[in-house]
Amino acid sequence: MRVLDALHHIHDNIDGSLSYRWICRAGQCGSCSILVNGKAVLACQEEVKETDEAITLDPLPIFPVIKDLVIDPGEAYDKLMKCEPYLKREGKYERPDVLKTEDIADVKKFRECIECWCCVSACPVVNQVWDDYFGPMVMRKLCELKVDLRDVGERVDTALNEGLYHCTTCRNCWEVCPQDIEIPEKAIEHMRALAVDEGKGPLDSHNSLVQSIKNYRNPWIMPRARRAKWAKEFDLKDKGELMFYAGCSPSLLFGERVPSNIIKILKRIGIEPAYLGKDEGCCGSPLLKVGERKAYDAIAKANIAQMKAAGVKTIMTTCAGCHKSWAVDYKEFFGDYGIEVRHVTEILLDAYKKGLFKFKDLPKNHIRVSYHDPCHLGRGSGVYDAPRELIKAIPGLELIETERNRENSHCCGSGGGVKTGRPEVAIKVGQERIRMFDKLDVEYVITCCPWCEQHIDDSIAASGSCLGRTKDLIEIIEETMEIGRDE
Ligand code: SF4
Ligand code: SF4
Numbered sequence: 001m002r003v004l005d006a007l008h009h010i011h012d013n014i015d016g017s018l019s020y021r022w023i024c025r026a027g028q029c030g031s032c033s034i035l036v037n038g039k040a041v042l043a044c045q046e047e048v049k050e051t052d053e054a055i056t057l058d059p060l061p062i063f064p065v066i067k068d069l070v071i072d073p074g075e076a077y078d079k080l081m082k083c084e085p086y087l088k089r090e091g092k093y094e095r096p097d098v099l100k101t102e103d104i105a106d107v108k109k110f111r112e113c114i115e116c117w118c119c120v121s122a123c124p125v126v127n128q129v130w131d132d133y134f135g136p137m138v139m140r141k142l143c144e145l146k147v148d149l150r151d152v153g154e155r156v157d158t159a160l161n162e163g164l165y166h167c168t169t170c171r172n173c174w175e176v177c178p179q180d181i182e183i184p185e186k187a188i189e190h191m192r193a194l195a196v197d198e199g200k201g202p203l204d205s206h207n208s209l210v211q212s213i214k215n216y217r218n219p220w221i222m223p224r225a226r227r228a229k230w231a232k233e234f235d236l237k238d239k240g241e242l243m244f245y246a247g248c249s250p251s252l253l254f255g256e257r258v259p260s261n262i263i264k265i266l267k268r269i270g271i272e273p274a275y276l277g278k279d280e281g282c283c284g285s286p287l288l289k290v291g292e293r294k295a296y297d298a299i300a301k302a303n304i305a306q307m308k309a310a311g312v313k314t315i316m317t318t319c320a321g322c323h324k325s326w327a328v329d330y331k332e333f334f335g336d337y338g339i340e341v342r343h344v345t346e347i348l349l350d351a352y353k354k355g356l357f358k359f360k361d362l363p364k365n366h367i368r369v370s371y372h373d374p375c376h377l378g379r380g381s382g383v384y385d386a387p388r389e390l391i392k393a394i395p396g397l398e399l400i401e402t403e404r405n406r407e408n409s410h411c412c413g414s415g416g417g418v419k420t421g422r423p424e425v426a427i428k429v430g431q432e433r434i435r436m437f438d439k440l441d442v443e444y445v446i447t448c449c450p451w452c453e454q455h456i457d458d459s460i461a462a463s464g465s466c467l468g469r470t471k472d473l474i475e476i477i478e479e480t481m482e483i484g485r486d487e
Helices: 003-014 076-081 101-110 118-122 137-148 157-162 171-174 184-199 204-216 223-234 247-251 255-268 287-289 292-308 318-333 344-353 385-394 423-438 450-463 473-480
Strands: 031-034 039-042 064-067 242-245 312-317 340-343 356-359 367-371 398-400 444-447 482-484
Touching: 031 118, 039 118, 039 171, 039 287, 064 318, 076 137, 101 137, 118 137, 118 171, 137 157, 137 184, 157 184, 171 340, 204 287, 204 292, 223 247, 223 255, 242 255, 247 255, 247 450, 247 473, 255 450, 255 482, 287 292, 287 318, 292 318, 312 318, 312 344, 318 340, 318 450, 340 344, 344 356, 344 385, 344 473, 367 385, 385 398, 385 473, 423 450, 444 450, 444 473, 473 482
Parallel strands: 242 312, 312 340, 367 398, 367 444
Antiparallel strands: 031 039, 356 482
């Protein structure tokens, strides 16, 4: 049974006044979009599982509700129309209008949109500042027209005016899109790259970050040698099959506690990864996000070559953004380069399951905590279970999930260059995330990303929330692990 069947049953047998919208019943008209258990879906495509004791249906958020599940998408159409969503041609064209298949290859996927507005309702930035950011559906349309060779509209300018640099690249729009349109990467990041090509991007506030990566191979304007300071005490080799890629932010911010704790933990269980030291450079993710594709390509290719030269078979990451770079983006742009990429929590979960360590009790024996899925680790790379399984294995910690978790998690607001370029937007999105944690009566939030960690703390401060300092999961594992396991 699909949710739409359930609605029909309720309407025909229980409450004839129930109002909902539907037309095709085949996932092609986009009319029946609603929220099911907090996630935007098409009611005609969403299954009611036999195991479901109850499901919650709501109208799509953001839009005015006409009645029950029927929303008024008028404002969304007004915004779309403001962007002139039709081909603008140069002069009068000759018929027949001959197009080659390859000329419209890039246009085709964008044209599959069925105007269901799921993506708009799921976008954390639209939810905060819709007037400033017209949202994923409009950005998709602008990119469709931009890559159409026949169109002569100023599409990049329009996208910039309507908030191109507001998107955090959280991927929630793609996650809920019934047509599987890859808006964050294929539309937003692509349009940002075109903006840079046309000399209109990135934002002025991104410039120091971009220059720093080009000059110092980190975004924090710190000398190259500084990034390896945390590793001095460990005497790690710079070649080996397992390579720890520490990343810029873990290496240079927050007292470098995460990378040094990772090595301490691994040494205790007999794992000695290699580490490139001061020769490790930025993964380039911030460049990709703001549209600096040429610089990004050069850095990414050099990074891959460096790993191959070091004989690496597995790269171990800690930062969510680095993980997505190595595990997803590099492979998307440059093909499979033959090296496995694993997040440190996946490696530690394997070691825990093999009995290489156990956890001791925390000093306080019952602490309610929640977990924030970093967008680039969760939706970006598909790592949801390893951090949760480790948290659940620590005695005394009780994991309480927010209403938005795993694939449907809510962005913290800091990604995609937004914390640097649009800090006021980042904080608004972050405060919405904090409201979700505040409902849970938890002591603190755990995450696996230095950007999320920092931004959740900034958002806690801006919200006046009573949540304690956000912790990276590694910090808790380092405090609570013991070697060996009780039988
Ligand atoms: S990636 Fe996230 S912030 Fe960007 S348009 Fe999609 S939902 Fe909105
Ligand atoms: S892009 Fe996808 S989610 Fe957004 S309106 Fe179109 S079909 Fe719906």
